[in-house]
Amino acid sequence: MITNQVNNIVELIQQQIKDIVEKSIKVAEQKGELPQIEIPEIVIEKPREQQYGEFSTNVAMQITKQAKQPPRKIAEIIIGNAATEGTYVEKIDCAGPGFINFYLNNQWLYDSLKLITEMKEQYGEITIGKGTKVMVEFVSANPTGPLHMGNARGGALGDCIASVLEKAGYDVTREFYVNDAGNQIQKFGISLEARYIQQLKGEDAILFPEDGYQGEDIIEHAKAYIAEYGDALLLKESEERRSILAQYALPKNIERIRDGLQQYGISYDVWFSEKSLYDSKEVERTISELKEKGYTVESEDAIWLNGEKLGLEKNEVLVRNNGFPTYMAADIAYHRDKFVGRKFDWVINLWGADHHGHVGRMKAAMIPFGIEPDKLQVVLFQLVRLYRNGEIARMSKRTGKSISLTDLLDEVGKDAARFFFNMKASGSHLDFDLDLAVKQSNENPVFYVQYAHARICSMLAKLEEEGIPMPEVSKVDLSLLKEKEELELIKKLAELPEEIRISASTLEPSRLTRYVMDVAGGFHSFYSACSVKNAEEELRMARIELAMCTKTVIRNVLSILKISSPERM
Numbered sequence: 001m002i003t004n005q006v007n008n009i010v011e012l013i014q015q016q017i018k019d020i021v022e023k024s025i026k027v028a029e030q031k032g033e034l035p036q037i038e039i040p041e042i043v044i045e046k047p048r049e050q051q052y053g054e055f056s057t058n059v060a061m062q063i064t065k066q067a068k069q070p071p072r073k074i075a076e077i078i079i080g081n082a083a084t085e086g087t088y089v090e091k092i093d094c095a096g097p098g099f100i101n102f103y104l105n106n107q108w109l110y111d112s113l114k115l116i117t118e119m120k121e122q123y124g125e126i127t128i129g130k131g132t133k134v135m136v137e138f139v140s141a142n143p144t145g146p147l148h149m150g151n152a153r154g155g156a157l158g159d160c161i162a163s164v165l166e167k168a169g170y171d172v173t174r175e176f177y178v179n180d181a182g183n184q185i186q187k188f189g190i191s192l193e194a195r196y197i198q199q200l201k202g203e204d205a206i207l208f209p210e211d212g213y214q215g216e217d218i219i220e221h222a223k224a225y226i227a228e229y230g231d232a233l234l235l236k237e238s239e240e241r242r243s244i245l246a247q248y249a250l251p252k253n254i255e256r257i258r259d260g261l262q263q264y265g266i267s268y269d270v271w272f273s274e275k276s277l278y279d280s281k282e283v284e285r286t287i288s289e290l291k292e293k294g295y296t297v298e299s300e301d302a303i304w305l306n307g308e309k310l311g312l313e314k315n316e317v318l319v320r321n322n323g324f325p326t327y328m329a330a331d332i333a334y335h336r337d338k339f340v341g342r343k344f345d346w347v348i349n350l351w352g353a354d355h356h357g358h359v360g361r362m363k364a365a366m367i368p369f370g371i372e373p374d375k376l377q378v379v380l381f382q383l384v385r386l387y388r389n390g391e392i393a394r395m396s397k398r399t400g401k402s403i404s405l406t407d408l409l410d411e412v413g414k415d416a417a418r419f420f421f422n423m424k425a426s427g428s429h430l431d432f433d434l435d436l437a438v439k440q441s442n443e444n445p446v447f448y449v450q451y452a453h454a455r456i457c458s459m460l461a462k463l464e465e466e467g468i469p470m471p472e473v474s475k476v477d478l479s480l481l482k483e484k485e486e487l488e489l490i491k492k493l494a495e496l497p498e499e500i501r502i503s504a505s506t507l508e509p510s511r512l513t514r515y516v517m518d519v520a521g522g523f524h525s526f527y528s529a530c531s532v533k534n535a536e537e538e539l540r541m542a543r544i545e546l547a548m549c550t551k552t553v554i555r556n557v558l559s560i561l562k563i564s565s566p567e568r569m
Helices: 009-031 071-080 107-122 149-167 183-201 216-229 238-263 274-279 282-292 327-341 353-364 405-412 414-421 445-465 484-494 496-506 510-529 537-560
Strands: 055-057 089-095 099-104 133-137 171-178 270-273 296-299 302-305 316-319 346-352 376-381 384-388 430-433
Touching (some): 009 055, 009 099, 071 099, 149 171, 149 414, 149 496, 149 537, 171 274, 216 238, 282 296, 282 302, 282 316, 282 327, 327 346, 327 353, 346 353, 353 376, 414 430, 445 510, 484 510, 484 537, 496 510
Antiparallel strands (some): 055 099, 089 099, 302 316
């Protein structure tokens, strides 16, 4: 029943059910049992309780008005005219006020195992993206200091969203927007200047600015510059001195950010400079286009984005009365470049929840350029609280200072960090238990999943050592897999392509983290209940095949999350 074109059996079954229902309604119309029906989009769902089958639809309730009959009666008519030959559907019945429940034969499960074996590392890949060009921009931290926990969570979420979209058939570009222009860079230069002078003349020589960057890295940069170039900057004007120090330290900070993110498993396709928007006159052109199209107003010697024309609550300053563009102007120019200049079909930004007020403004600002606002999608993520010994942890064990991404990776490792940050939906607050993240027990979710993979590898290696060959799926009687634990595990394995589809559609990779935990749990239950080594030969081969498919699925999901799949633990 499975074909070479199928890579999502769950989707195939849902389509089969839709076809069964639509054809049944047409037959009922021809028989006069139903009037002419305009069939709505048929919604297929999984019943909450297993006793109601694998899938269910409420289509009978959707067409009650058209059919002018009670929904249960309509359901019975649909069931009476349903033809299931050539499908995975074994039985159909009606429940409650008119739900139609579909029960499947086990062949879909056995075909799922064949599909996993055939596709291997490609299993789970689907084609809903159809090559749509997508940019995912995430982290984009100010390059004035180390990466913090907000950056860490945004990094894990953004990178996993990008990976899920790739698996779903999108053409994905990962981008980091380098904020190397504007107020934060001016403040960076002022802070560096103060530390530079203090290092050479003493702390009393200059007052450190109240709103300056207090980090130790600012002092380190000042010391490094002095060691390399001495005190020559003392002879320069303040503005030039600040600029030179900022241009010295900025590339070093960006390189540290790049290194830290690579240690975290994140590699970007593009590092886009905010400064380049000014150098290329992109900001200037953007403001001119907004003016030409009537989307600006001038007031108080400043240029404003016309909020009223765009359906916003108020106008937004684009160019201050001193002639300098605002961050808003640069941000509009940046997004215009994404869509108009580089022709992305869909742009996804990951921002901290404190930026929620900026979402509507930026989406509306795309309208003047002929861009549908919904082509820009913003995923907002909530804050992270770190816990150690049951108390909120604010300081690094290693440095005794505020915990940075590098400190976190030193303490718990990349795998635990990425797994934990993806355990909850982006809109949920996240409590990160540092003690749990390093625990070598099943209480630790990433250990639990990795241990399932290692356990399978160990079992298969021991069987081969004992001369038991790995099976060829074409020679295995998969129908021997009938135990509850076997069937439940196969059902879970069969869901991966559908989980990827939903994760890509909702931009919620946390689904996959929960899914792979369920797979690991399903395997542990199977392993405890069903002997592999001591089973009859044919059944043993079928169970080995199931274990191998489970290993493939766990590895494929962990690969999306960029988490290792150890073979020994």
